[in-house]
Amino acid sequence: MLIGTVSGSLWATRKNENLSGLKFLLVDIEEKSPDVPTKTIVAADTEGAGFGDVVLVTTGGSARVALGSSEVPVDAAIVGIIDSVERNQ
Amino acid sequence: MLIGTVSGSLWATRKNENLSGLKFLLVDIEEKSPDVPTKTIVAADTEGAGFGDVVLVTTGGSARVALGSSEVPVDAAIVGIIDSVERNQ
Amino acid sequence: MLIGTVSGSLWATRKNENLSGLKFLLVDIEEKSPDVPTKTIVAADTEGAGFGDVVLVTTGGSARVALGSSEVPVDAAIVGIIDSVERNQ
Amino acid sequence: MLIGTVSGSLWATRKNENLSGLKFLLVDIEEKSPDVPTKTIVAADTEGAGFGDVVLVTTGGSARVALGSSEVPVDAAIVGIIDSVERNQ
Amino acid sequence: MLIGTVSGSLWATRKNENLSGLKFLLVDIEEKSPDVPTKTIVAADTEGAGFGDVVLVTTGGSARVALGSSEVPVDAAIVGIIDSVERNQ
Numbered sequence: 001m002l003i004g005t006v007s008g009s010l011w012a013t014r015k016n017e018n019l020s021g022l023k024f025l026l027v028d029i030e031e032k033s034p035d036v037p038t039k040t041i042v043a044a045d046t047e048g049a050g051f052g053d054v055v056l057v058t059t060g061g062s063a064r065v066a067l068g069s070s071e072v073p074v075d076a077a078i079v080g081i082i083d084s085v086e087r088n089q
Numbered sequence: 090m091l092i093g094t095v096s097g098s099l100w101a102t103r104k105n106e107n108l109s110g111l112k113f114l115l116v117d118i119e120e121k122s123p124d125v126p127t128k129t130i131v132a133a134d135t136e137g138a139g140f141g142d143v144v145l146v147t148t149g150g151s152a153r154v155a156l157g158s159s160e161v162p163v164d165a166a167i168v169g170i171i172d173s174v175e176r177n178q
Numbered sequence: 179m180l181i182g183t184v185s186g187s188l189w190a191t192r193k194n195e196n197l198s199g200l201k202f203l204l205v206d207i208e209e210k211s212p213d214v215p216t217k218t219i220v221a222a223d224t225e226g227a228g229f230g231d232v233v234l235v236t237t238g239g240s241a242r243v244a245l246g247s248s249e250v251p252v253d254a255a256i257v258g259i260i261d262s263v264e265r266n267q
Numbered sequence: 268m269l270i271g272t273v274s275g276s277l278w279a280t281r282k283n284e285n286l287s288g289l290k291f292l293l294v295d296i297e298e299k300s301p302d303v304p305t306k307t308i309v310a311a312d313t314e315g316a317g318f319g320d321v322v323l324v325t326t327g328g329s330a331r332v333a334l335g336s337s338e339v340p341v342d343a344a345i346v347g348i349i350d351s352v353e354r355n356q
Numbered sequence: 357m358l359i360g361t362v363s364g365s366l367w368a369t370r371k372n373e374n375l376s377g378l379k380f381l382l383v384d385i386e387e388k389s390p391d392v393p394t395k396t397i398v399a400a401d402t403e404g405a406g407f408g409d410v411v412l413v414t415t416g417g418s419a420r421v422a423l424g425s426s427e428v429p430v431d432a433a434i435v436g437i438i439d440s441v442e443r444n445q
Contacts, residue, residue: 001291001309001342003277008176010092012145014136015169016155024090024145026176031306038306039120039127042090042145047281051177056279056291056309058340061150061328066283066340073147073155073168075090079340080282087275087293088318097265099181101234103225104258105244113179113234115265128209128216131179131234140266150239162236162244162257164179186443188359190412192403193436194422202357202412204443217387217394220357220412229444239417251414251422251435253357268380268398268431270366298395305395314370323368323380323398325429328417333372333429346429347371354364354382355407 002057004029018072043076056080091146093118132165145169180235182207221254234258269324271296310343323347358413360385374428399432412436
């Protein structure tokens with residue numbers, strides 16, 4: 001999974017019917033170090049994340065697992081709101 | 090999912106039979122920041138996207154989910170036409 | 179999917195038995211711009227592609243879908259010979 | 268699979284219900300050379316890894332296989348604690 | 357699939373039980389040009405590859421297909437020993 005910060009949202013009227021009702025958030029992925037995003041992806045959110053939240057994102061088939069449906073065409077989902085990260089120096 | 094802009098199309102007479110009738114669009118993927126594409130991929134389109142549209146692209150097995158068939162050998166599909174993106178500064 | 183140009187082939191006598199009879203081609207993937215490959219991968223070919231052909235490559239599980247068998251351990255397959263690409267300037 | 272070093276852990280109270288009880292560790296992935304991490308990911312751990320352990324990480328669908336459940340939305344799992352690596356010079 | 361050269365091996369006493377008995381090799385992946393590795397991964401080997409062999413590596417779900425079991429949590433497998441590569445200049 002990846003750690004990221006929610007940085008925005010998007011609106012799409014015309015979309016795949018199985019995406020209806022889902023909330024899509026932009027997440028700045030921080031793979032290198034905290035607060036230095038390497039890329040921005042769009043993740044479906046079922047955890048109620050908001051702007052600025054640090055989140056845990058799962059990708060690939062596990063995103064569909066997270067949404068509980070094999071019919072939803074997503075490849076990234078927010079699966080947790082991170083309270084704290086402990087890094088060993 | 091990824092955000093991108095439709096930048097072209099392609100034509101292939103000789104192709105896998107399960108790709109017949111599908112529309113393939115070039116999408117400039119914008120993972121770093123808006124209007125700065127990092128790579129160009131080919132995505133199947135079922136949403137009626139056109140040149141210049143900003144689209145939501147899903148990848149991997151979810152592309153087949155988007156097309157509603159496990160028999161279509163695609164790994165990227167346009168699943169939405171994006172109306173607006175709100176980025177938190 | 180990715181656009182690439184067939185740049186070579188390989189021979190492997192000792193291989194997984196489910197790969198027997200398959201043709202494997204080297205494909206220079208052009209993700210950034212035409213004629214500037216970013217990496218070279220090996221793709222199974224069922225479309226009769228030859229040296230210099232510009233091809234459409236699908237990756238991941240869809241490669242097995244392309245070959246029509248869930249038993250063939252491939253992660254990339256040529257699914258089309260591209261006649262022309264129209265890029266919007 | 269990838270080789271990495273456990274560098275931290277994270278805590279998330281609000282998360283997907285199928286992640287309850289799992290331990291999540293930060294792993295600095297070393298794809299280029301030992302001790303030079305290229306990125307940090309979050310992996311589920313069932314092997315009892317601790318800070319500083321060099322571990323074997325599997326990604327994608329095989330992470331769910333490692334956890335023995337297709338219902339757990341993870342895309343990376345620690346599947347071994349590495350005792351030694353022999354590199355041919 | 358990817359071309360690489362076997363550069364080492366690893367030993368892990370504590371590991372997922374479904375990995376028991378498997379041989380894991382380090383493979384320097386050569387995606388850019390021959391003899392210039394871009395990254396090192398760990399692949400399960402069932403072809404009897406040895407140090408210095410140039411091998412064909414499959415990734416993702418196809419690695420499990422190569423091992424003939426959906427229960428083995430691997431994401432990369434050596435599926436062939438390459439005898440020769442012909443590159444078109």
